[in-house]
Amino acid sequence: MYERTPRVGSKLTITRHSLACILPPDLLIELARSAEPDQRDALLSTLSIDQGLRLARAEIAARTLTRPITLQPTPTAGTPNRRIYDQAHSSDQTPGTLVRSEGEPPSTDQSVNQAYDNFGYTYALYWDVFHRDSIDGQGMPLEGFVHFGTDYDNAFWDDAGHMFFGDGDGTTLTDTTKGIDVVGHELTHGVTQHEANLMYSGQSGALNESCSDVFGSLVKQYHLGQTAQQADWLIGADIVGPLLAPALRSMKAPGTANHYDHQPATMDGYVQTTTDNGGVHTNSGIPNHAFYLVATAIGGNAWEAAGQIWYDTLVDPRLRPNATFSSFASLTLRSARSRYGATSTQANAVKSAWDAVKVRVR
Known part of the structure; x- marks a missing residue:
């Protein structure tokens, strides 16, 4: 809908x-x-x-009728506005008890502090590198709801601007607030919502998931100061239990993150399915791997050239909500050529990466 x-x-x-x-x-x-x-x-x-x-x-x-957005200046640009609520194991989406707001000292609850810190790391990447003021570019508050449900094996972003954290059952997942990349992933769904609003189905949905993995990984790399060569390119390594170890997904080697990982790395393995909105989590391995190839071919810090190319593409008005892998790939090449030059190392890396994963670039 x-x-x-x-x-x-x-x-x-x-x-x-x-x-x-x-x-x-x-x-x-x-x-x-x-x-x-x-x-x-x-x-x-x-x-x-x-x-x-x-x-x-x-x-x-x-x-619900959604109304047009009115842009307003943000006098506090450059500073996040975080609020963390304790849901006390309720599965109600109504905010629970407010336990930590922006600038307040750490809580005695480690989950609260981890959510607060990881929100800050995500804000830092978007502000420091891409000059974006929070999720909507206008200083949107970052609101996290910890201890959602009982043994809840998930974490999610809702379109109202909230992130919900399950504690996990200890075997499938552990406390989801621990994942820097997981928080970056979920908050990036909000960025995508306010930009391309990629429809959550088929290839556009897989691109939606992939953009979240890309920027989630960049949040982690930026915070840790890792180069593309130093990064592990794993998603969710800090939140998985023994059943899904060592991670949920691998951008370096899709399909190898855990025993249940079925992601393809190229279009040869593209999965045609009616489940999971047309395989959005599975087929996202293809554009994920393309980004990994771009970042490692360029070298250095992945959030610089490779991340800038992907961000330029995500905010490009020509990126349509029903984008395909091919149309997205073509826009990344256009972005690389526009920013770095038609015959640049960056543009060549983008073209070679999409060729490697067998996505046609127009």
Whole structure:
């Protein structure tokens, strides 16, 4: 379910009312089939909560008229505005108890502090590198809801501007607030929502997921000061339990992150499916791998040239909500040539990467 509304500038906003979770429903179902009873209960509970949230949001979308955005100056640009709430294991999306606001000292609850810090690291990448003031570019508050549900094996971003953190069951996932890249991933869904608003289905949905993995990885690399060669290019390594170790996904080697990882690295393995919105989490391995190839071919810090090219593409008015891998790839090459030159190392790296993953660049 989505709505068409005018947007400031030339781009049309299409609001997607999907649930952008770090773990897809396909994986949760596969895990539940072979799980022990206690773990199966946690996985099935997670699936039930996720499905209920999807249905509720679709119903809200059918009744809601989204209004145009009015741009306002942000006098506090460069400073995040963070608020962390304790949901006390409730699965209610209404904010729980506010436990830490911007500038306040650390809490006694480590999950609160991890969410607060990782929000700050994500804000820092977008502000320091891309001069973007928060998710919407206008200083949007970053609101996190920790301890969501009981043994909830997921973390997700909702279109209202909130991130929800499950504590995990300890076997599938652990405390999801620990993942710098996971937080960067989920908040980037918000950036995408305010820019290209890539529809959460098929190739555009896989691009939506891939952009979140790309910038989630860049948040981690920027905070740790890692070059493209030093980074592990794993997503979720800090939140997985033993069942999904060592990570949820690998941008360097899609399909190898864990026993249940089925991501393809090239179009030869593209998965045609009706589940998970057309395989958005699976097929995102293809553009993920393309970014990894670009970043490592250019070398140095991935958030500089490679990240700038991807960011330029994400905010390009020519990127349509129903973009395909090919149209996105073509825009990345256009962005690279525009910023660095038609025959530059950066442009050549982009063209070679898409060729390697067998996506046609027009």
